[in-house]
Amino acid sequence: MIDREPPYPRKPPLSNAEKLARMAGIGLVVLIAAGAFAYVNGSLDPQRLTPARVVNVFEQSNGVHPGYRRNHPKGICVAGYFESNGAAASLSRAQVFASGRTPVIGRLALPTGNPYSPDSAAPIRSFAVQFTQPDGQQWRTGMNSMPVFPVGTPEAFVDLLKATSPDPKTGKPDPAKPPAFFAAHPEAQPFLAWVKTAKPSASFVTETYNSVNAFVLVDTAGKRQAVRWSLVSEAKGDAPAPDAKDYLQQDLSQKLASGPQRWSLVLTLANAQDPTNDASKAWTGDHKTVNAGTLVIDGDSSQLDGNCRDINFDPLILPNGIEGSDDPLLAARSAAYASSYMRRTSEVDQLKAAPAQEKQP
């Protein structure tokens, strides 16, 4: 039992000046704490690249299309399964690589910033896939039909976006900016060389989609192997794209009506000297590849109410047995996608409204 000395030990009263000084001391402590918080959350540093600022650059470049993804907004939901052949189970302990089926939800899309872009607006297509393992862990991956990314860092990517964005004054991109950007970024040359030869495909199903970024597979013993992966299409064809605004969705539905569409999941194992932290660089020379199984797509649905709509294809949502690499784009994609997801999920009620104006890019 504690006896309280009533009232409590009296201390000599403070003078007004002393009181003021102590109040100022308290104010200072609070100010320092608040300042530290403002420093950490980026308020004091308008130059810091934050997820919100990255997404703002997309919005400035593309306009805001409420409810849509801030990048690759034009797409179609697909569904099916991955049939693993077990060949990658020795490389990764993830359940998805054990022999058997894993259900998938996917999304095929156009890598522009406008949900009303013509399908030929870019010679690239993208495929995002979510694998849901029996243990509830998921593997989400967003792949593109290009072999390498234009640049290797989020800072360079934002500068590239800015260089190709419309000038707020004229409403048009400044033609001097892209050459200046590419002169300053020689790492973009492999992408530029590829894009020169690339043509918009007539179909999503004839394309091969690449992870572009590197990841790390971890086996049951903890052994690590850096990889990039690709979905290699079984359907072949290089028919020129039709002269129409929208053709990919119709083509996909027709192909699916005639039967499921298949891609092989091919893992490319990094050699010792391959860069894992730079998606702008191809892995050249001989590489061991492992065909891990077949992705089978047997259904599609509109992205406005399909089951892929509310999936954030964050490339760092990974099951035990697959990890991100030291590629700085992975964390940036994860962070920026979260910001885009937060914005668009607040706007889903606006998706059903007819577009006020179909802005052509």
Added chain:
Amino acid sequence: MSTPTAHFAPLARALHWLMALMVIAMLFIGAGMVASVSERHEWLLNLHKPLGIAILVLVIVRLIVRFSTQTPPLPADLPGWQALAAKLSHYLLYALMLAMPLIGWAMISAAGDPVMLSSSVRLPSIVAAHAETFAFLRKAHRYLAYLFFLTILMHLAAALFHGWVRRDEVLDSMLRGK
């Protein structure tokens, strides 16, 4: 009738200071990770989730300790509005310690994301995947975090006011004792 205690119970004090450290770390981790696109984002996010669940577990223990131990009364000469502010701010702090981890957990569930505490530990989802629910919870998580930080600043200022200006036994009751 027992004499009112002058100090919080040792376990209550230990929980207070441990959780003070964890909650403040958590607020800074959260603010830092949503302001970063570097590897720090991933690193902080992987710290944020298990730390949040640890806070949820500890606040439940703390509430039990709070209700089962004696709490020192506020000084009798404290102005009414200050006593009221003290009472309400403590309710708010407890409510936020409980709500923030639950909202974080629910928000990841509503996004349809697996709730991963580490590369292999997964918690069950506590709400169904639903975009609008996610958007609401995600905003609540942000604004309540700011409210949490402001309440902690007021709590800190008030504690120092008791210790440095009023020089009563309030700050001491959490600093020392048997």
